Amino acid sequence: MATLQAIKYSRGKLLVLDQLRLPHENHYDEVSTAEEAFDCIRSMRVRGAPAIAIVAALAHAVELHHGGCTATTPEEVISHIESRLDYLKESRPTAVDLSNAIALLKEASKATRIEGLAHPEAKEAILNAYIAKAEKxxxxxxxxxxxxxxxxxxxxxxxYNATPDRKISVLTHCNTGSLATSGHGTALGIIRTLHSQNLLQHAYCTETRPYNQGSRLTSYELVFEGIPSTLITDSMAGALFNLHRERMNIGAVIVGADRVVRNGDTANKIGTYALAVLARHHGVKFVVAAPTTSIDLETETGKSIEIEERKREELTQISGAVVNADGTVDTSKTARVAIADQRIGVWNPAFDVTPNELIDAIVTEKGTVVKGADGKFDFSQVLPERWAAVVAKQM
Known part of the structure; x- marks a missing residue:
């Protein structure tokens, strides 16, 4: 089945889908410098924790491939790479995938064997090591x-003992599919897999105010792939669970994660916490889908997660393609309109933190982590080396 691609890459060239133009237009921006990547991430033309990390890593790879580093000595080359990565890290501070990728890229650059090599050869070796790691x-x-x-x-x-004769329905929040990753997706990837196995009855997606990633992006992906689905506003989730849980066999809320800390507390798109509370009240499983790159074992609880706040205009204004009188959409015309009194005070956090006690399972690429008899999440099996390192620090 064909899937959408947020990122198209070949060595020396990076194309990033401008998600601000979706669902009406598929336009790719060429990104070839750290500055262009920073702007792409900050403006949310690309979003989703995995995709952010990939774009940052590959943009700098393209920059280096085309001679963006003028340093000559190995020490200067490594310093240049690290300074550019530190700059990119500030584009979206909440998503841990970015900082984890940066740590890996710095390590790969430093670990390159350059003993006995002349400066030009040493520089090439370091740059090649960086580019190879970014592609990896x-x-x-x-x-x-x-x-x-x-x-x-x-x-x-x-x-749920799900079968093709007894399918389950799920609700997802924000966008966690091909548009937020390199492909397939995390939470939406689970939905795709359920659908491919003929186990999915229906997928519901929230609009995800105020930036509407659900209505603009998730609904677009679901329609694109022919997955039975329905869009609801964020405030309809409780009514959905109350009125339709039994009839539609709603089994789970599945969300992604921008950061999962050591105790399982999870930062994700604003509105996730409210869904977790509603799910627990209605007996619906709450599942976090996150690659191990999104797990932060250095941070003990969600209280220490830095929450990014975004522009007030995201709540008070909205923009989009113009709808003609006959109902057709004219993508050549866009309009920005006010939807609130522009003088009102605004609080606009981009994320919230869902406490671990409201989470039933955290699904990683290495397996599903559930709480033990003590009611705590234990990541020692999926991340043994990182877990051991954290434990060692505490001793």
């Missing part, structure tokens, strides 16, 4: 997404 991050993300889909679908099938 892209490759591994796609593999991880398909694994998350398989593990999540298997866990839900087991929970």
């Amino acid at each position: 991050i892209l490759e591994e993300d796609l593999h991880n997404n398909t694994s998350i889909g398989a593990h999540g679908a298997a866990w839900l099938q087991q929970q």
Whole structure:
């Protein structure tokens, strides 16, 4: 089945789908510098924690491929790479995938064996190591997404004894599909896998105010792939659970994650916490789909997660393609309109934190993590080396 691509890459060239033009127009921007990547991420032309990390990593790879580093000594080359990566890290501080990717890229650059090489050869070796690692991050993300889909679908099938004759329905929030990753997706990847196994009755997606990633992007992906689906406003979720849970066999809320900390607390798009509360009240499983790159073992609880706040205009204004009198959409014309008194005070956090006690399962590419008898999440099996390192620090 064909899927949408947020990122198109070949060595020396990176194309990024401008998601602000969706669902009416598929336009790719060529991104070839760290500055262009920063703007692409900050303006949310690309979004989704995995995709942000991939675009940042590959944009700098393209920049280096085309001679963007004028340093000559190995020390200067590594310093240049690290400074550019530190700059890119500030584009979206909440998403841990970006900082994890940056740590890996710095390590790969430093670990390059350059002993005995002349400066030009040493520089080339360092640059090649960086570019190879950036490309590996892209490759591994796609593999991880398909694994998350398989593990999540298997866990839900087991929970509900789902069969082609007894399918389940799910609700998802924000966008976590091909447009947020290298392909397939995390939470939406689980939905795709359920659908491919003939176990999905229906998928509901929220509009995800104020930036409408659900209505603009998720609904577009679901329609594109022919998955039975319905769009609802964020405030309709409680009514959906109350009125239709039994009839539609709604089994789970499945969301992605921008950061999962050591105790399982999860930062995700604003509105996720409210869905978790509603799901618990109505007996609906709450599932977080996250690659291990989104897990932050250094941070103990969600109280320490930095929450990005965005522009007030996202709440007070809205823009989009013009709808003609006959109902057709004219993509050549866009309009920005006010939807609130422009003098009103605004609080616009981009994310919220869902406490671990409201989460039933965290699905990674290495398996599904559920709470133990002590009611806590234990990531030691899916991340043994990182877990051991954190434990060692505490001793």
